[in-house]
Amino acid sequence: MFNTLLIANRGEIACRVAATARRLGLRTVAVYSEADAQARHVAACDVAIPIGGPEPRDSYLRGSAILDAARAAGAQAIHPGYGFLSENEGFAQACADAGIVFVGPPAGAIAAMGSKSAAKSLMETAGVPLVPGYHGENQDPEFLQAQAELIGYPVLIKASAGGGGKGMRIVASAAAFREALASCKREAASSFGDDKVLIERYLQKPRHIEIQVFADRHGNCVYLFERDCSVQRRHQKVIEEAPAPGMTDERRRAMGEAAVAAARAVGYVGAGTVEFIAEPDGRFYFMEMNTRLQVEHPVTEMITGHDLVEWQLRVAAGEPLPVDQAQLAFSGHAIEARIYAENPDNGFLPSIGRLDVLNLPQHVAFVNGDVRIDGGVREGDAITPYYDPMIAKLIVRGDDRDQARARMAQALEDLQCVGVQTNVAFLRRLMLDEAFAQADLDTGLIERRHDSLFPPPAPASDTACALAVAAVLAGRGQTSSDAHRRAAGIDPWDALDGWRIGGVYERPFSLRHHEDTRTVLLRRVADQWLCSAGGAMQPFEWRAEVLRPGQCEVRIRLGEVDARAKVITRGDRIHVHADGALTVLEHHDPLAHSVDESSDQGGSLTAPMPGKIISIAVKPGDTVKAGDALLVMEAMKMEHTIQSPKDGTVREVFFALGDQVGDGAELLALD
Template identity: 55%
Template sequence: MITTLLVANRGEIACRVMRTAKALGLKTVAVHSAIDRAARHVREADLAVDLGGAKPAESYLLVDKLIAAARASGAQAIHPGYGFLSENAGFARAVEDAGLIFLGPPASAIEAMGSKSAAKALMEEAGVPLVPGYHGEAQDLATFRAAAERIGYPVLLKAAAGGGGKGMKVVEREADLAEALASAQREAQAAFGDARMLIEKYLLKPRHVEIQVFADRHGNCLYLNERDCSIQRRHQKVVEEAPAPGLSPELRRAMGEAAVKAAQAIGYVGAGTVEFLLDERGDFYFMEMNTRLQVEHPVTEAITGLDLVAWQIRVARGEPLPITQEQVPLHGHAIEVRLYAEDPDNDFLPATGTLELYREPAPGPGRRVDSGVSEGDLVSPFYDPMLGKLIAWGETREEARQRLLAMLDETLVGGVKTNLAFLRRVLAHPAFASAELDTGFISRHQAVLLPLPGQLPEAFWQAAADAFIQSEASMCRADDPHSPWSARNGWRAGLGAETELHLVCNGSERKVRPSGRNQLQGENLVCPRQEGDTQVQYRLPAIRRGTTLYLEWQGELQAVSRFDPIAAVEASHGHQGGLTAPMSGSIVRVLVEAGQRVEAGTALVVVEAMKMEHSIRAPQAGVVKALFCAEGEQVSEGTTLVELEEA
């Protein structure tokens, strides 16, 4: 009997699981770290338990605290979500040993497939094609170097116990192997508590196609069609769709049956995903099995009409699967995008800060939003930077694509850098519209998807000045329209009217005179434009939050504020020649010392944020003049870490 469910996770997946649990009449329990005390998943739960700490290793990865939270709250079952401990066999076994129900596969199945190395050995025995590689127990550098020489560069290092791009590195040449292996092992240890790695041949232009499987405790197992997840950055998916474009019924059946065979071979129970690489000839190779619910499960739900979390709960209760393989629906097409707090212009590095503005698209037929944040929430450097997912369904792929583009147009995020504009460009790209998909899509179309930032035009600054001066009314008296304090004309007591604004946006500044041609109506700036003989009115979202105006321009939300001379002076007083932190995070390695001579490209400092590492490298040969950081220290974006003197 399950009446109370604890979700051992955070963010959008915790909110999503609790939504279904409540619909089934269950009481929900959230757990949270100290800094997540006011997070959305906590607010939406019936009960909440504080785990303390900040980093995952101090909170969401503590098995004893999670089980104690379940007992204290009266929960009979634990849903692990994805990430964290969702594929940790020790956690699943500890839950079962505590007399609780684990909403996932048995610990033995996680052990068999949770290790990518063990899973590949199992698939090899079953005759499933594998990508050439090494999946053994030896973890020393010499073993990996020998394996890389045998299979040939480029090679791919992967964490044996995890997923989501954590602990994954492409190595192009032997000289980079040692550093990449050490970094991948640290990432894997931090994210999954397991530093074991495997290595395999890095295939060129493959598609990433995965099969959703589901099994009950009565020996039934079926596949719920497939998903194409080829659009990836930093080896992590950003766009997923179902079904996979161009996949024939025969290939779907072959991949589905292979996935079911893999699940049955290990006595699998619950939701799982078998991932394959599909080449241009239609040959597929086993990659790994994720023994959990995937981030992209909503697209499968959209084309089948099924609730996979409800299935997880019913299977955990001992119920059989409600349909057979022949009854699995496949209706229309669905596409999902992941909205991340990150900077696409800076190698997609994670971003932190406060969500000063957060607007989701309106719900409706074929429109779904799974998110884990609200306006005013803090995006910290300790966890995955995904804010939420937007999912669109249509009778055809093109209908789903157009609907999702409209949803992206309705989405507004301010205060934190995001990949929102990048996602629009991906979906609008002709190659994506034509379903020309493979894992190299982003790098191949980088010039269009990641254009170099250009200067903001005069039309933008004029619109910004008009919107900014008119938005001042939101901070003026609203009860007396005749009061001078309610005027929008720049009137100031004892001074002349303000006719020029000194504005700052995206690192640029400009002095602009408001024209009054563009009129602020509610939260939109109406901009008239003469196009030939016709006057067209454009409506641009223009929303004031405190001293900042968020104005959308050509699909991107720009933050506009008044120029602050004091802040400008302080910013200019940094260490000359200093290399700064590209993101907020913690210093995990300091690889040099003051006075040391280094060559161009030498790794100096390693910064970790949101479970991913980034190396600060010397831009040219020189001498380390000074260090301004230490291992274990928390740093903010823009903080000077190393001062390098050119040789």
């Protein structure tokens, strides 16, 4: 075994690899960009070396800088993680030429599977079933559109060198093909440095099932069963689970053996994933092979009990696989949810900002335990526009799928994050969704179940308002409705319990929720507290435990209703986490300060996030109709088209091609 390992990645995978490597007694070396100088993975390693600017192309994609860092640190091996250079054949070959072990497959295997088109041709020769489509070299737009018409709409355009849903578009008609093709090619070139695409028939109600394979340098190759990754948004996985619901032993064996055959065909070594698309009748088709460890590998670890990162390091050091196929088995069911800084109600657009509060459920690290978290950020860290906005991966295991699903729902309820928008509430709704509960899965589930997964905003409940009021009182020292009893014996003028010599104590609280402002009235008559959140006065009791400044655990009884919540206060904003739902209320206290009345932008077109302008379709004086594409922004390697909200004339365009823009920046003005 080598003694020093450099980790050529960032985030949760870098932290995961560092922990396993140190457990094996290896010295670990981190590399970091200017944006990651204080990142968690830097602190997790023994040595940290800067490699460039915040943009990936200036740092994590600079193979020469990473190799220089490895030489400087005396590293004998480099683990590429997933993403960045993990599937770059040139980098794998450069490592080999430098005499440094690349923890992954040989460059030839990456080359064979790195191009979706070439991989499909190889699989076709090997007899593996393929989705009907065109995977050739001719990239002329007219030719590609002709191929799409031969295949029949709808078709799927995919970046040949891609992954992670980038450079992928579903096209329903010939009229939409050219624009979708141009967008795919731009995104593919930006993300992978290669704008080649392939065209395939878009399957109706398909499931995305992948097989984990592992091979060593001694000719051994096994499959560690399957993962169902069908639940996706924007062609990117949201939920992964193992084993796949409804999978028969016969189909599992057939898919596993096909995956092993694919790995053997390219002389594969290390961890890899062979991805298939499956139709409801059981037919399955080869999609691609990812020549690296996958983001979703923890669900495989949770059901098999094997540490796949440890396997990677041992195989890279020349050791044989620890078990053969006959010795592999699984038990229970595991589900992984990706916790993202994003807004599901706004097309899952990433959310940029600081993690002011990050409370995670009770969990363990790595393979053992029923709740596990793999994370690359800490409370206080920033989610920047330079990298994927993943906060953490939450993985649970149960004896069966229903138990795993219930544990996931509970773990999501126990997770609080303040400072950025997250998908936590959406994920919990997904866990409780009827179709998901019944394993009625396909890649269109989120769109199919849109109405239940994206309910219209509801007014803040009386209970949520009362919980917020109790938290405000607790923050000022009044942690219980029976404080007057506990305060007996002290000067009544020092008590914070609303006591009056005679008459009634009454105090209004102004709480704003979305566009609705509620007045909650708190009243004390003798020894009894009453509360009204817009209706009749009801008896009100509360008890709060202050966990740390700005955070408390609150229990209340409002009338006949009991409720509990974790409440987090940041400035005027009160985040009430109760029953798996988050209600954010803005408290206006006229005694504290006046409201900051921001100017109305009057419906101007603004940037939904920080990013770069990569295409501008209009100029001042152009007439546009509602829905017309005005410009395209790129953020986190994804394209976002800004459309006209109404008919009008472009008065001014405030940015030029290639400009970086901030969140909320005014982009265009329409008359």
